[in-house]
Amino acid sequence: MSFSSALSIANSGLAAASIRAQTTASNIANATVEGYSRRDVVLSERVVGSTGIGVSVVGTERVTSPVLTSTRIRLEAADSFATQTADTAKSLTQIVGEPGAQNGLFGAYNRFEASLRDAAATPExxxxxxxxxxxxxxxxxxxxxxxxxANDLRRDADQEIGRLVNEVNEKLERLEDINGLPEARISPEILDERQKLVDEINEIIPVTAQNRGGQLKLISEGGQFLLDTTAREISFSTTGAIGRTAVLGAPLSGLTVNGVDITPTGSAAHKSSGGRIGALFEARDVTVPGxxxxxxxxxxxxxxxxxxxxxxxxxxxxxxxxxxxxxxxxxxxxxxxxxxxxxxxxxxxxxxxxxxxxxxxxxxxxxxxxxxxxxxxxxxxxxxxxxxxxxxxxxxxxxxxxxxxxxxxxxxxxxADAEAQDDALYASTRAQLAREEEQAIIGVDTDRELQQLLLIEQAYGANARVIQTIDEMLDILMRLG
Known part of the structure; x- marks a missing residue:
């Protein structure tokens, strides 16, 4: 092997080791950052003719697992629904009072019955x-x-639906902006942000994510596009005070996407019934009125x-x-x-x-x-x-x-409260297991990354020694000449 080939191989090895070290250090630094996916450096062999002359850094790759991510977001939507449902069930228990509590309905009935018996014993x-x-x-x-x-609980659910709809619309607009970026600007950091936005939307309104030619599409449970080339606006109108006779449509608002009804508690074919917003509609229109x-x-x-x-x-x-x-x-x-x-x-x-x-x-x-x-x-x-x-x-x-x-x-x-708490615990456990399975593939294992740093250090040292050796040999040849 010629000196030039050896130098080329060693220099490319140093460059690759340097980038790998930076990437690994970045992985370790971001290990606890929510939504961060591990980065791997992609290398390729440099070949001239049929001779290898080192390695080239193709780029930094964001590690993904589409199947595990899809499973996770589905279970997180179920967890969000179950958690909100459990919160509503707990509120209903507080409204009627714990069993045996003297400040609830049961206690008030007992007090009234006792007063009748006391009065009957001394009628005058x-x-x-x-x-x-x-x-x-x-x-x-x-x-x-x-x-x-109960009316206040329905009003609070209605107000929270309105807030969440605004939040989802804002996130959809940001995803539309990301879809509009040229491919050269789609960095791993942008992809992290995009996935985090999808996760946050999904906990509110369950979605299926599709990637078509670098363009992200989001589809609701009922098959309506929330994000295609552009973001579709979700519409909802909050109601002020909610009276006992208020029902969906009179005057309570439903949920629409570009005029298509997706109300979770409605009967439309495209309704979206999961996520936190689905549980809030269920509380406002079904559970609390029940x-x-x-x-x-x-x-x-x-x-x-x-x-x-x-x-x-x-x-x-x-x-x-x-x-x-x-x-x-x-x-x-x-x-x-x-x-x-x-x-x-x-x-x-x-x-x-x-x-x-x-x-x-x-x-x-x-x-x-x-x-x-x-x-x-x-x-x-x-x-x-x-x-x-x-x-x-x-x-x-x-x-x-x-x-x-x-x-x-x-x-x-x-x-019903106890069952809702059990369901929420079950859903939370399943979602957590799905997160752990996904993180095992795409997350940062700091022990593994530290081991990688040691190997990178060894590779860097080996390439540096090759360059040093060639330099010494050239010095010898120069002196001999």
């Missing part, structure tokens, strides 16, 4: 009569607060239990009793919003000009009942504890007392 006591009225008002407040909290239906069912049951002349002989058969929905006649069926319309009958409410003695004597009484007469109070106790058919909204088969009904609702909400 105005103190115990006042406690019945106070505990009834407390029960009404619990219903009203639960209804308002709880409100149960609250309405319980409120209707409460009003109807004390209505009519069977429970209170001093009123007509169609009259409301101790509890009303704001009307003098009792409703014949549950309806949307009755839980927040619940009131104490004005006839027994001192604040409305009523008299407490009517709790003992009856709603239509004009004078107190004889001292020690607890007949009407016992009828109220019997009505509260009577095994009655549950309102359809509660989804409970068979007959149950008022306390049993609220216990069933409380248990159902708590059970």
């Amino acid at each position: 006591s105005s103190i115990f009569q006042a406690e019945v009225a106070d505990s009834a008002q407390n029960l009404i407040r619990v219903f009203a607060n639960a209804s308002q909290d 709880l409100q239906d149960k609250l309405d069912g319980l409120a209707f049951d409460l009003v109807s239990r004390f209505a009519g002349d069977t429970v209170d002989p001093t009123i007509a058969s169609t009259d409301a009793g101790l509890f009303t929905d704001g009307n003098t006649t009792a409703p014949t069926a549950s309806y949307v919003g009755i839980a927040e319309a619940l009131e104490l009958n004005a006839a027994v409410d001192p604040d409305e000009g009523g008299e407490l003695y009517r709790i003992q004597a009856g709603i239509g009484a004009t004078a107190p009942a004889p001292s020690g007469n607890g007949d009407q109070l016992n009828r109220l106790i019997d009505a509260f504890g009577a095994e009655r058919a549950a309102p359809p909204a509660l989804g409970i088969n068979g007959n149950a007392s008022a306390v049993d009904l609220v216990a069933e609702v409380n248990a159902a909400v708590t059970e």
Whole structure:
């Protein structure tokens, strides 16, 4: 081998070792940076004729694993949906109260029943009569607060959907900018940014990513392009205060892409139901209204239990009793919003000009009942504890007392919460395992990179020694000449 060939090989080896060292050092420095994919230096042999004269650095390659990345983003979208669903379920448990909690629905029912029994034991006591009225008002407040909290939860979900839609639109615009870059400017750093943007969008709205000739395409679950040559705008309008009767389309907004309906809770063919935004729509349009239906069912049951002349002989058969929905006649069926319309009958409410003695004597009484007469109070106790058919909204088969009904609702909400937490944990575990599998291929293993540095150092030293040896030999030849 000639001196020139040896020098060429050694110099190319030094250049390659230098770039490899820089790349490896960069890998180590970015090992903990989220979204960073390992870089590898691509080398090729330099050949003149049939003789190798060293190596050339082709470039720096960003390591990818399309299959593992696709699996990861699919599981991360599921994790995002499950986590948001679990948050909603936890909020619903807080609205109705933990099982046995005295500040929730179950506790309010127990307090009211206890006040009736205390009053029945001493019927003439105005103190115990006042406690019945106070505990009834407390029960009404619990219903009203639960209804308002549910409305607020729907409003918060609606506002968060609006914020997330704006966030996704901004990220799509940035991806459009990246698609417009010339190929020479598409560096590994740009590709890292692009993948991070895809990941963030996918957690909100699940997408499938396609790379066609260097152009990234994003397609929603329902098959709608969110990013083609250009970004497609996602449209959503937030609603201010959300009332009990608000539903999708009247006045609640759906989700569209260039006019195509992709609303997760809608019935359109292109709907996209996963990700965080899907869970928020589910909360706003399905889960929370479902709880409100149960609250309405319980409120209707409460009003109807004390209505009519069977429970209170001093009123007509169609009259409301101790509890009303704001009307003098009792409703014949549950309806949307009755839980927040619940009131104490004005006839027994001192604040409305009523008299407490009517709790003992009856709603239509004009004078107190004889001292020690607890007949009407016992009828109220019997009505509260009577095994009655549950309102359809509660989804409970068979007959149950008022306390049993609220216990069933409380248990159902708590059970749904527990299941949602389990589902979220499962989804989180699967997503984490997918991340670890992907990182094992595309991530930075610092131990491996440090070993690479040692090998690069050895290669650099070997090439440097070749150059030094040639230099010494040339010096000798020069002296001999």
